[in-house]
Amino acid sequence: MKKTILFSIILVTLASCQNKEKYDATGIFEANMVTVSSETNGKLVSFAIEEGDSIINGQQVGLVDTIMLALQQKQLLSQQLATEKSSPDIAAQAAALRSQIAHQQNECDRIARLLADGAATQKQSDDANAQLRTLRGQLEGLLSTLDKNRSSITESASALQYQREQIEEQIRKSIVAAPITGIVLQKYAEQGEYTTPGRPLFKMANLDDIYFRSYFTASQLAHIRIGQAVTVIADFGGDEQYEYPGKIVWIAQESEFTPKSIQTQDSRANLVYAVKIAVKNDGRLKLGQYGEVRL
Known part of the structure; x- marks a missing residue:
């Protein structure tokens, strides 16, 4: 009778040891979480x-209140349109002076012919040519001033456009x-x-494609590699467990002390390496849930 009881205890102990050896490491399920923050006041x-x-x-x-931004945008648009309309029409403003220059050129030509025939004096010719040079100088000065004014107005309109784009960006944010x-x-x-x-x-977070973060000892690193297929076992409490196919996508380059909540096959190991295993979630897996991995 005693031998039978002893044999039963040995079987239970062996079964217990076999169950403990069904995994190579433990860990928890996690996901890449994104915290969305406000980008503006309101x-x-x-x-x-x-x-x-x-x-x-x-x-x-x-949506953050955009009423004031929309009003500022309308105001800037009105200012931009008014500024663009104030741009000088160079051709129109210079037309009168060009007409005078053309008339004076004809006058100089007429006096030159009279001078050749002896019907006009040299002084009359000099005065006419001087007047022509004066008109041409006035035209040159006018064109320079109008061009500078138009450039300044264009820059002002561009600055207003940039302000409008800034407001549009704030509205987008x-x-x-x-x-x-x-x-x-x-x-x-x-x-x-x-x-x-x-x-x-x-x-x-995207809970469809999650990760199982596990920790392996240095002696286990020789048996794992990025891209390797493994089996992840999710523990739902009691004897309820489900297996999921996983793939190693990341292995830490530096070791760290074993987290208190993590178990390893080698209880003497103090330093472990974190490993992330990609797992497709079927809807049952939850973040922070305990699990095991088998190579």
Whole structure:
């Protein structure tokens, strides 16, 4: 009888040891989480998301008040149009002076013919040519002034355009949108609250493609490599466990002390290497959930 009991104990002990050796390392499930923050000042006029909501990349989930920005944009547009309309019409303003120059050129030609026939004096010819040079100088000065004025007005209009683009960028930043496709994990603000740049609004993560962070000892590194297929075992408590195919996507280059919540095959090992294993979530896996990995 005693031999039978002893044999039973040995079998239980062996079974227990075999169960303990069914995994090579333990860890927890995690995901790349993104915290979305406000990019501008103002009141949250809309913020229609709740924790647990599924949102897609680029989806608008909130809006910071843009009334003042829209008014500033209209004001700048009016100033820009008024500035552009004040640009001088160089051709129109120089037309009268060009006409005078053409008339004076004809007068100089006429006096030159009279001078050749002896019907005009040299002084009359000199005076006419001097008047022509004066008119040409006036035209040159006018064109230079008008060109400078137009350049200055163009620069002013461009500056107003840049200001409008800045306002447009601020309006764009007032839209709160999802940067990735995923699930809202936490919500830090409510509609109607005042927000400032940098204030966290919500946190989200893609829970379809998650990672299993595990830790391996130095002696195990020789048996793992990036791209290697492994089996991840999710522990749901009791005897309920599910296996998932996984692929090693990252191995730490530096060791660290074994986290208190992590078990390794070698209980004497103090230093371990973190490893990330990509796992496709079927909807059952939760962040922070305990699991095991088998090579």
